[in-house]
Amino acid sequence: MSLGDLPKHAGTWLSGEGPQGDVVLSSRVRLARNIAGFPFLSTATESQRNELLSLAQKRILDANLAQDMLWIDLADSPKLDRQLLVERHLISRQHCHSDGPRGVAVSADESLAIMVNEEDHLRLQILRSGMQLEDAYKQADQDDDKLERHVDYAYTSQLGYLTACPTNIGTGIRVSVMLHLPGLKLTGEIEKLKNAAKDMHLAIRGFYGEGSDAVGDLFQVSNQTTLGKTEKQLLDDFQDTIIPQMIEYEIKSRNALLEHRPTVLDDKIFRALGALSNARLLGKEETLYLLSYVRLGVSLKRIDDIPMHTLNELYLLTQPAHLQKIAGERLSGPQRRELRANFVRQHLKV
Amino acid sequence: MKCDHCDNLATVHLIEIKGGKKIEKHLCEEHAIKEGVAVKVQSAPINDLLEKFVLKHSGPEATDEPLLCPSCDTTYDQFRKNGVLGCPDCYSTFAEPLKHLLERAHEGASKHFGKVPQRAGIDEIRQQRLIRLRRDLEDAVTQEQYERAAQIRDELEEAEID
Numbered sequence A: 001m002s003l004g005d006l007p008k009h010a011g012t013w014l015s016g017e018g019p020q021g022d023v024v025l026s027s028r029v030r031l032a033r034n035i036a037g038f039p040f041l042s043t044a045t046e047s048q049r050n051e052l053l054s055l056a057q058k059r060i061l062d063a064n065l066a067q068d069m070l071w072i073d074l075a076d077s078p079k080l081d082r083q084l085l086v087e088r089h090l091i092s093r094q095h096c097h098s099d100g101p102r103g104v105a106v107s108a109d110e111s112l113a114i115m116v117n118e119e120d121h122l123r124l125q126i127l128r129s130g131m132q133l134e135d136a137y138k139q140a141d142q143d144d145d146k147l148e149r150h151v152d153y154a155y156t157s158q159l160g161y162l163t164a165c166p167t168n169i170g171t172g173i174r175v176s177v178m179l180h181l182p183g184l185k186l187t188g189e190i191e192k193l194k195n196a197a198k199d200m201h202l203a204i205r206g207f208y209g210e211g212s213d214a215v216g217d218l219f220q221v222s223n224q225t226t227l228g229k230t231e232k233q234l235l236d237d238f239q240d241t242i243i244p245q246m247i248e249y250e251i252k253s254r255n256a257l258l259e260h261r262p263t264v265l266d267d268k269i270f271r272a273l274g275a276l277s278n279a280r281l282l283g284k285e286e287t288l289y290l291l292s293y294v295r296l297g298v299s300l301k302r303i304d305d306i307p308m309h310t311l312n313e314l315y316l317l318t319q320p321a322h323l324q325k326i327a328g329e330r331l332s333g334p335q336r337r338e339l340r341a342n343f344v345r346q347h348l349k350v
Numbered sequence B: 001m002k003c004d005h006c007d008n009l010a011t012v013h014l015i016e017i018k019g020g021k022k023i024e025k026h027l028c029e030e031h032a033i034k035e036g037v038a039v040k041v042q043s044a045p046i047n048d049l050l051e052k053f054v055l056k057h058s059g060p061e062a063t064d065e066p067l068l069c070p071s072c073d074t075t076y077d078q079f080r081k082n083g084v085l086g087c088p089d090c091y092s093t094f095a096e097p098l099k100h101l102l103e104r105a106h107e108g109a110s111k112h113f114g115k116v117p118q119r120a121g122i123d124e125i126r127q128q129r130l131i132r133l134r135r136d137l138e139d140a141v142t143q144e145q146y147e148r149a150a151q152i153r154d155e156l157e158e159a160e161i162d
């Protein structure tokens, strides 16, 4: 497996076949860990960072976490490759842009990724399609156990896993669910949801972790509290209460739109489909914006000949680094817009 | 709008006057940080929020006696600025001022109730000793005290053995 195989398709976590896939795109669990006996990265010297990197690389490969693991040395990777990994949610923007010795280990199906030398020495992530948090955590927990047989973690019984930023201390866990919420956006209820989330100590971000203006109506809901609660309590909260409630809220909004404004709704859906199927130039954000309505149309069965996974895949493949990888060369902005439009047209053709 | 330097969304916009000339800049988060511009962020990203959070809840500024971590030389002021600690030992060094911050960040909690590593890790004193030896080693190397460095390396090796 090599990096070159990645850009043609989306990872299995975007297959759209997971439970409740019409609202929940993906589930993610991330664990922050640091290796005992080393300083955190803010004070680690270049040689210590190198030592950490080779130690981590060796231990990750020793731990045999997946059949086929790809190790990517990011300091050695071209920028386009690093951006591709960001677009695929395998590394953070910070990890892409920062300097110094750092890397990432990725399993062949991309469900597992371990960033080395990001804010913490290790950040292990499991991604799953649809609502599969419990499953994602089980996998993360197992992989964490396997790794731990090969490394000692910085840990105290009082504070749990010690992390560079005190906001991650304790379990070091970040649970995130990616939701498609066009109904709440159209009915203007999304602000209420955001406020409620704030009261519940949850963070809401966009598809690529940006601020509150989520492009394409994709919202990532995650916990902020990591100390004083067990992983199970946190997962149960997400699994039994928080996410089901948000899904219900979204479905209610969609139904209200269907009932009270069907023509306006169809107009939005089919205009978007028309634009995507006919445009000759498409911007990145414009595409996400239009895909959102088409996705809503498919979910509400107003459109019946486009599979959901095609749309999920387009979210990813129309990103700039992906387009350039598919083209096999660097492209200017106008060239990308043209290729993006061609690419979308091809994919939507039935 | 795109960043002047890359394809990311520009979220930092500023106008600089240089030699009477107006220069507009549109930058993404990363490039704004790279350029070292202290700027207003329109839609604050989460890291920024966390840092502000750390600043807001990290208690009063240090007085004449600055708190210094004996294992990594990080001061509490540095932590307030960066939002990240220097080493695991900082948690015990700054336990007092961090207490308030932890409670605010974690809904009042101050004790871990989650996973316990199967091997329960190595004890805290040994963790501390390893970090300090590693720092001393770096110091010895930068000061070109190679004999001392070799000696510390031996100690380190011994301390690492299970």
Ligand SMILES: [Zn+2]
Pocket: B003, B004, B005, B006, B007, B008, B027, B028, B029, B030, B031
């Ligand atoms: Zn930029």
Ligand SMILES: [Zn+2]
Pocket: B069, B070, B071, B072, B073, B074, B085, B086, B087, B088, B089, B090, B091
């Ligand atoms: Zn320290």
